[in-house]
Amino acid sequence: MAEWQERAACKGHPEAWIFDATIRDDPAVWLRAGHICAKCPVSTECAEWAQTEREYDGIAAGWVWRPRADGKSMKWTPCVPL
Numbered sequence: 001m002a003e004w005q006e007r008a009a010c011k012g013h014p015e016a017w018i019f020d021a022t023i024r025d026d027p028a029v030w031l032r033a034g035h036i037c038a039k040c041p042v043s044t045e046c047a048e049w050a051q052t053e054r055e056y057d058g059i060a061a062g063w064v065w066r067p068r069a070d071g072k073s074m075k076w077t078p079c080v081p082l
């Protein structure tokens with residue numbers, strides 16, 4: 001685990017959404033995560049990491065990596081509606 005992840009606002013949350021692909025089908029979790037991400041002191045590091053991590057799957061910096069409507073590709077979607 002990277003040093004910045006030790007300071008993450010989501011650390012200790014049961015969903016552990018930063019690494020967990022299973023949450024991407026649960027909008028209730030996105031909403032909770034989005035509000036916690038909004039107060040996170042390492043959201044910049046989280047966003048940079050998610051953009052470069054090829055095996056990333058989950059929520060980062062208030063965004064969730066989800067399939068597009070066509071199911072053929074993925075896109076970042078805001079956890080809390082903009």
Ligand code: SF4
Binds near residue numbers: 005041046
């Ligand atoms: S921005 Fe969100 S997902 Fe990323 S470390 Fe902070 S609380 Fe966790």
